Amino acid sequence: MEHMRFFFLFFLGALALLVTWPHFPSLSTTQLLDCNNLSSDRCSDHYFRFFRPNFLKKNPSPTTRRRDHYNDTPRHPLDPLTIHEFNQVRSILSHYPLLKSSSYALNSVVLEEPPKKLVKQWKSGDPLFPRKAIVTVRVNAASTLLLTVDLSTQQVTRHEVGPVSGYPTMTVEDMIGARNAPLKSREFNRTITARGVHMADLACLPVSSGWYGNIKEEQSTRLIKVQCYSSEGTANFYMRPIEGLTVLVNMDRQEVVSISDKGRNIPIPNGIDTDYRYSVQKLNGKLNLLNPISLEQAKGPSFTVDGNLVRWANWEFHLKPDPRAGIVISQAKVRDPExxxxxxxxxxxxxxxxxxxxxxxxxxWYFKTYMDAGEYGFGLQAMSLDPLNDCPRNAYYMDGVFAAADGKPYVRPNMICVFESYAGDIAWRHVECPITDFQITEARPKVTLVVRMAAAVANYDYIMDWEFQTDGLIRPKVGLSGILMVKGTPYDHTNQIPPQEYLYGTLLSENVIGVIHDHFITYRLDMDIDGDDANSFVKVNIKRHQTSPEEDSPRRSYLKAVRNVAKTEKDAEIKLKLYDPSEFHVVNPNKKTKVGNPVGYKLVPGGTAASLLDAEDPPQKRAAFTNNQMWVTPYNESEQWAGGMFVYQSQGDDTLQVWANRDREIENKDIVVWYTIGFHHIPCQEDYPVMPTVSSSFDLKPVNFFERNPILRMPPTFQDDLPVCKPHDQPEI
Amino acid sequence: MEHMRFFFLFFLGALALLVTWPHFPSLSTTQLLDCNNLSSDRCSDHYFRFFRPNFLKKNPSPTTRRRDHYNDTPRHPLDPLTIHEFNQVRSILSHYPLLKSSSYALNSVVLEEPPKKLVKQWKSGDPLFPRKAIVTVRVNAASTLLLTVDLSTQQVTRHEVGPVSGYPTMTVEDMIGARNAPLKSREFNRTITARGVHMADLACLPVSSGWYGNIKEEQSTRLIKVQCYSSEGTANFYMRPIEGLTVLVNMDRQEVVSISDKGRNIPIPNGIDTDYRYSVQKLNGKLNLLNPISLEQAKGPSFTVDGNLVRWANWEFHLKPDPRAGIVISQAKVRDPExxxxxxxxxxxxxxxxxxxxxxxxxxWYFKTYMDAGEYGFGLQAMSLDPLNDCPRNAYYMDGVFAAADGKPYVRPNMICVFESYAGDIAWRHVECPITDFQITEARPKVTLVVRMAAAVANYDYIMDWEFQTDGLIRPKVGLSGILMVKGTPYDHTNQIPPQEYLYGTLLSENVIGVIHDHFITYRLDMDIDGDDANSFVKVNIKRHQTSPEEDSPRRSYLKAVRNVAKTEKDAEIKLKLYDPSEFHVVNPNKKTKVGNPVGYKLVPGGTAASLLDAEDPPQKRAAFTNNQMWVTPYNESEQWAGGMFVYQSQGDDTLQVWANRDREIENKDIVVWYTIGFHHIPCQEDYPVMPTVSSSFDLKPVNFFERNPILRMPPTFQDDLPVCKPHDQPEI
Incomplete structure (x- = not known):
């Protein structure tokens, strides 16, 4: 990989690139890669049909080499399972009586984290706690087991799953199997041909079917729906839906249950100019191309990654890839400058x-109510990042090591990147003049650390950032990009649409409707402000106060901050209100600053959207964790997944709303904060055929956590701090 | 300036800097600078008392030299007045009969922009329209004139000011005069001495007095209040208030009207460790310092600045500094890639x-209800930016040329910067795999253009950005930094505060309260979507629809987008509602995309706050433009300033609310959109003694303006695009 060569030819103003590349990247390495461990289907010729042109833009990741994960050993109690450990789990399970004579698939194999109390006491150098895996197994395509595998004792413990509804996160094999199931149906093949689609151009997606309570099959069968597209003439098959064709598939048996075919009168959109790959673009000469710009660190980055421990500036945290959550940040600690x-x-x-x-x-369309983390696995869908384009130069890339359905470990290279960011922004400043006599100019550039993953759940790409600032702020951020899920329509102009007809979206191009949808992303934030388990949630309500005659003020009104400590969960179910605003503090009531303020962090919402669906609508019941923007629950190890442990086809009986309905006490307790970022998305033509990124975020911000501004003493940038740079193709500086 | 030398000494791990610098920067140049044109007071020794240590961190601005503005000539109808033109105005006015035998001060001298219609027709190469200045003059400290000075005919036209209340924006001379006025009062000097403050340490601020309708002097006198601080031991005098001492000054006469002295029992906070200048910091060795990081463009930036015309990527716009507004962006146009x-x-x-x-x-405190643009001049308070710290390397710096009270032009060097930003973010991406058979990885880095100014209105610093994206998005952004306005208190611990006592803020340090306050920043956005004067404002309301039995759907509900075209101003007074959301489109109803959507832009609010004061409270009446987050008015040249032309001591009779109460028609008209960003600020200890930047923004985003994603064809970054860099102090690469 390090020795690859690029030859660039410039011809008549148009960029033509020919690249020699020694091998297909995923075949050129001796390490474990997806293809070695997943169904052979995914490594077929078909798999590489659209692959070649992509080489044109592959960049090496300069800061990391592919790591040899065979020799990984855990060094921290929270470190993810290693290849060696995955293989141990697989071997132990193969002898486990309940599985011995069964066919089974492992839907999830992850570290069972040691109890929080122990992890918090653990210090570098201490021996690790016994390593355990928590495993979700689907047995004989009929039942789900939840097992703890103790790697030291080789013991397997079965957990009572309880009477909750739903199935575990699909495996990649489930999805691919479901996608291929319709091909076995003669009726399906006939329909495809009748629509004028060549089987070679067929592209199908497995679409989680949700649960609606009124469909017979839903009660006892693991179901999935499959919808298909034509990829004729474009790699962007999403823009060529075979509208109205929905295949219901039994996911356990990978068999067609029924086919609904209601869109025969709807043409397949032509897909012209929808291919978004750089290699097929005709460049418009009048477009002003930009000179290169890059983040340069001639003395190297300032962070270190020691196993899974990231250290940067005043921050230290544990970072690990997770097949369901994607990025997990643990034990985030900030150094007090005092x-x-x-x-x-x-x-x-x-x-x-x-x-x-x-x-x-x-x-x-009605069933499209995705719960991407619990249904598809947010981490499973996080593909390798593209160096220089997904993350800047000098990024560090962390691989994911996960288990396939058969328990074999595989590596997702470059799944997470870590980099320092500087956008030209200002961390703090003050300039005096001209009113005062003091001429002072003090400004400090703002440099942050970003941890990033990008999960592509079929069409949509979620860019998931955790940004750390030197002033103690943490900013989780979601960027939405990728490709719309569109609907075919007979119309090719809005003037053909009868006034009484509602399209459910926007006509984006001839025969293409971008359907309106929402996105909600719910974070679980186990805050332990200042180390302690005992925190409180305080709503600092900002309320108008009408001045009384005794106040003897020319003002009629002013705003007062009123502190309300939440006693129970109900007190902490927050719907944001612009005209009845609050600050939301998590404080440690047992630790105070020198002048007596409780130390804390506040959650500062950014732009967001609320779910407006009927609370009794089945999708909303399943996703009842979006009933509020914020929740606070007492810490409970089993309450990790806001939609429930088994979200697939769940019926809403194991959600954050259900847990919070118990209205437990949360004052001066170990508490967990939940926050949801929301987006309403009415598509527009600019989203076609690929969407410019739309972002939102929220902040976790110190509030009387530090005695004073923690970055008061940071130095400014001086001229001599800057590197000396020359273009790559210029021989000397 | 280019030949200055830096010597860096590294000693025992702590950074010690000694810099030789040939001259004081503001004395080393032959061009016009503030000091040459302002009162001699500002160029006194006192003026430089706190100046020297600042040298340690001054960086040259590498992309610009100080321009010789003597030879500036206007090249575009909107170009600001040149030095030559300012001098012409001054000369013409000195012969104007109404002023000839009067004492007068020019509160504002700016270009009178030619009628919008003409400017829109003007093309590069066409002759300029007659150049005119619009001048606000305060005559004999008694009346205010509004004059148009025609530079070609030398004619002066007087405008009827009308019966509106209020006074023009203060001049810098007004502010300094007011600040010094108390020194003439024996009573004042006695009080200061009684408080134990040496006159040499006294620092006073002119605080706009507002209007409350019930104070006798307010009715006919231009008033200002002065409050003072002790700078003993710290350059951050703001942290050492002489609490309770307020001097009411007649601004026209620069005479004390009365002194209120109610805080003698309140100690002056000690100010220990509040100095924020780098030169006085004691570095904590355990703080992890960061390696340098910078935005590098080895082939130079991609934008050009031609006079006041900025061109970058697909954008072109006119940029000018304005003494009241700060940055003015005109005729922003984006190139359609199709x-x-x-x-x-x-x-x-x-x-x-x-x-x-x-x-x-x-x-x-009651009167502190600032309206910074109209009272202090947001542009007048925008000091020179600090290269490398306020703006990154490769920034272009634009100077402001304004008139002093006597009409003499002066230069505010480096008032605005323009730079390209890249934070490591992603403009768009899509990655396929593993569900589909297509292996595609396409990602594009996001590079933007930022126009920045930072106005320091005494204590607060407002970092004002206009960010332009290649996908057509414009993001105005406000960053708040600088220093809190704090209140003295006898308490040095919260446990001393009686439960019934309310502090009006947070105890930040011993004897220091950070008083709660709001910030509202109101933008005037004269949208002309697709060139036309005729635009409409459309609320696209997102509403829950309960499915009817005829819909025969397993869903109980879904969200519908309902378009409502605003007919009159009342339809467009928007209070944002999370649970009754809308998109806000400005469309050109006369231009459609190929498939028939009206071309438009939408205004997308970010995190914000609403004013919660009583609508009849005098400050809220004066700032009634904050009664809604959004307004739309028909274009009216005279309606530029949301709080009225003369905001100082205004009574709320000339605000956006008053104009909009006429409820004029706005459908298919030349319309202006107004948007307010709001912040509630409950100070916390981290804001002490200087505040980390807090930001918010909103977006103007194309919505069916383009036929499709305008950045589909932008290339990714390739390895060879990156520069080769070495640290400044490393001899070779």
């Missing part, structure tokens, strides 16, 4: 669940 | 007014 002490902020933070309901109640 | 045509988006955009009410009704 005392030099590392102080805990958050024990664990991750994306607990997503909810993406489409707003079309018709036959081929 | 047709290569430059298409207009916005005729003019700027910060029209600010409103910063403090939430303390007591004697020394």
């Amino acid at each position: 005392t030099s002490e590392l102080r805990e902020v958050m024990y664990k933070g991750f994306t607990s669940e997503l909810f993406v309901p489409y707003m079309d109640p018709t036959d081929a | 047709t290569s045509e430059l298409r207009e988006v916005m005729y003019k955009g700027f910060t029209s007014e600010l409103f910063v009410p403090y939430m303390d009704p007591t004697d020394a």
Whole structure:
């Protein structure tokens, strides 16, 4: 990989690239890669049909080599399972009586984290706690087991799953099997041919079917729906839906249950100019291309990654890839500049669940109410990042090591990147003049650390960032890009649409409707402010106060901050209100600043959207964790996934709403904060055929956590701090 | 300037800097600088008292030299007045009969922009329209004139000011005069001495007095209040208030009217460790310092600045500094990648007014309800930016040329910067795999253009950005930094505060309260979507629809987008509602995309806050433009300043609310959109003694403006695009 060569030819102003590349990247390495461990289907010629042109833009990741994960050993209690450990689990399970004579698939194999209390006491150098895996197994395509595998004792413990509804996260094999199931149906093949699609151009997607309570098959069968597209003439098959064709598949048996075919009068959109790959673009000469710009660190980056421990500036945290959540940040601690002490902020933070309901109640669309983390696996869908384009130069790339359905470990290279960011922004400044006599100019550039993953759940790409600032702020951020899920229509102009007809979206191009939908991303934030388990949630309500005659003020009104400590979960179910605003503090009531303020962090919402669906609508019941923007629950190890442990086809009986209905006490307790970022998305033509990124975020911000501005003493940038640079193709500086 | 030398000494791990610098920067140049044109007071020794240590961090601006503005000539109808033109205005006015035998001060001298219609027809190469200045003059400290000075005919036209209340924006001379006025009062000097403050340490601020309708002097006198601080031991005098001492000054006469002295029992906070200048910091060895990081463009930036015309990527716009608004963006046009045509988006955009009410009704605080643009001049308070710290390397710096009170032009060097930004973010991406058979990885880095100014209105610093994206998005952004306005208190611990006592803020340090306040920043956005004068404002309401039995859907509900075209101003007074959301489109109803959607832009709010004060409270009446988050008015040249032309001591009779109460028609008309970004600020200890930047923004985003994603064809970054860099102090690469 390091010795690859690029030859660039420039011909008549148009860029023509020919690249020699020694091998297919995923075949050129001796390490474990997806293809070695997944169904051979995925490594077929077909698999590489659209692969070649992509080489044109592959960049090496300069800061990392592919790591030899065979020799990985855990060094921290929270370190993910290693290849060796995955193989141990696989071997132990193969002798486990309940599985011995069964066919089974492992839907999830991850580290069972040691109890929080122990992890918090653990210090570098201490021996690790016994390593355990928590495993979800689907047995004989009929039942689901939840097992703990103790790697030291080789013991397997079965957990009572309880009477909750739903199935575990699909395996990649489930999805691919479901996708291929319709091909076995003669009726399906006839329909495809009747629509004028060549089987070679057929591209199908497995679409989680949800649960609606009124469909017979839903009660006892693991179901999935499959919808198909034509990839004729474009790699962007999403823009060529075979509208109205929905195949219901039994996912356990990988068999067609029924086919609904209601869109024969709807043409397949032509897909012209929808291919978004750089290699097929005709460049418009009048477009002003930009000179290269890059983040340069001639002395190297300032962070270190020691196993899974990231250290940067005043921050230290544990980072690990997770097949369901994607990125997991643990034990985030910030160094206090006054005392030099590392102080805990958050024990664990991750994306607990997503909810993406489409707003079309018709036959081929009503069920599209995705819960991407629990259904598809947010981490499983996080593909390798593209160096220089997904992350800047000097990024560090962390691989994911996961288990396939058969338990074999595989590596997802470059799944997470870590980099320092500087956008030209200002961390703080003050300039005096001209009113005062003091001429002072003090400004400090703002440099942050970003942890990034990008999960492509079929069409949509979720860019998931955790940004750390030197002033103690943590900013989780979601960027939405990728490709719309579109609907075919007979119309090719809005003037053909009868006034009484509602399209459920926007006509984006001839015969293409972008259907309205929402995105909700729910974070679980186990805050442990200043190390302690005992925190409180305080709503600081900002209320108008009408001045009284005794106040003897020319003002009629002013705003007062009123602190309300939440006693129970109900007190902490927050619907944001612009005209009844609050700050939301998580404080440690047992630790105070020198002048007596409780130390804390506040959650500062950014732009967001609320779910407006009927609370009794089945999708909303399943995704009841979006009923509020914020929740606070007492810490409970089993309450990690806001939509429930088994979200697939769940019936809403194991959600954050259900847990919070118990209205447990949360004052001066170990508490967990849940926050949901929302987006309403009415598509527009600019989203076609690939969407410019739309972002939102929220902040976890110190509030009386530090005695004073923690970055008061940071130095400015001086001229001599800057590197000397020359273009790559210029021989000397 | 280019030949300055830096010597860096590294000693025992702590950075010690000694810099030789040939001259004081503001004395080393022959061009016009502030000091040559302002009162000699500002160039006194006192002026430089705190100046020297600052040298340690001054960086040269590498991309620009100080321009010789003597030879500036206007090249575009909107170009600001040149030095030559300012001098012409001054000379013409000195012969104008009404002023000839009067004493007068020019509160504002700016270009009178030619009628919008003419400017829109003007093309590069056409002759300029007659150049005119619009001048606000305060005559004999008694009356205000509004004059147009025609530079070609030398004619002066007087405008009827009308019966509106209020006074023009203060001049810098007004502010300094007011600040010094108390020194002439024996009573004042006695009080200062009684408080134990040496006169040499006294620092006073002119605080706009607002209007409350019930104070006798307010009715006919231009008033200002002065409050003072002790700078003993710290350059951060703001942290050492002489609490309760308020001097009411007649601004026209620069004479004390009365002194209120109610805080003698309140100690002056000690100010220990509040100095924020780098030169006085004691570095904590355990703080992890960061390696340098910079935005590098080895082939140079991609934008050009031709006079005041900025061209970058697909954008072109006119940029000018304005003494009241700060940055004015005009004729922002984006190139359509399909047709290569430059298409207009916005005729003019700027910060029209600010409103910063403090939430303390007591004697020394109730009046603090600043309207920074109209009272202090947002551009007048925008000091020179600090290269490398306020803006990155390769930034272009634009100077402001303004008139002093006597009409003499002066230069504010480096007032605005323009730079390309890249934070490592992603403009768009899509990655296929593993569900589909297509292996595709396409990602594009996001590079933007930022126009920045930072206005330091005494203590607060407002970082004002206009960010342009290649996908057609414009993001106005406000960053708040600088120093809190704090209140003295006898308490040095929260446990001393009686439960019934309310502090109006947070105890930040011993004897220091950070008083709660709001910030509102109101933008005037004259949108001209696709060139036309005739635009409409459409609320696309997102509403829950309960499915009917006829819909025969397993869903109970979905969200529908309902378009409502605003007919009159009342239809467009928008209060944002999370649970009754809308998109806000400005469309050109006369231009459609190929498939028939009206071309448009939408305004996308970011995190914001609403004003919660009583609508009849005098400060809220004066700032009634914050009664809604959004407004739409028909274009009216005279309606530029949301708080009225003369905001100082205004009574709320000339605000956006008053104009909009006429409820004029706005459908298919030349319309202006107003948007307000709001912040509630409950100070916390991290804001002490200087505040980490807090930001918010909103977006102007194309919505069916383009036929499709305008950045589909942008290339990715290749390895060879990156520069080769070495640290400054490393001899070779």
